[in-house]
Amino acid sequence: MSQLVPAQPSPSAANHFCRKCGQAFGRSDNFCGGCGSPNEGTLVTTAITPALAESRNGPSNQISISLNPSLKKALNNRWIVGLILLTVGPMGLPALWMSDRFSLTSKVVTSTVFLLLTAAIPIAITWYWLDTSMQPLVEAMSNR
Secondary structure (H helix, E strand, C coil): CCCCCCCCCCCCCCCEECCCCCCEECCCCCECCCCCCECCCCCCCCCCCHHHHHHHHCCCCCCCCCCCHHHHHHHCCHHHHHHHHHHHHHHHHHHHHHCCCCCHHHHHHHHHHHHHHHHHHHHHHHHHHHHHHHHHHHHHHHHC
8 A cells, every 4th residue: 555645746836935024925926914025935944933024124113003904004195193293293104104105305495394383383472472472561660
């Protein structure tokens, strides 16, 4: 009686694993679905865990936040993020930073502008109020 021997997977049928994050992806995929790294055409048949990937590539700079899919979809709409920023001002900056639709440069510039305006507008209003309300008092004191 012959014994059944398990078939060995052929290299062409083996899974690809991302060298950066360790996620499996198809051989014909151009980019990793996990981190977006390009498929370099090299076959890696063992999964690389995120810890192993981090030890190879150094610590990852990206912070992974899992969001509700409907919230993620809303945050990827530039108009919605803009409306949030115009409505609640600097308190809407986390929505900007969680959106994938804005570049790092636009996030930094927008955050800087909002934070400067948050500081500059109250200072200007206080300066104007002090100037207009204290001017009659200063004139009355100088006429004595």
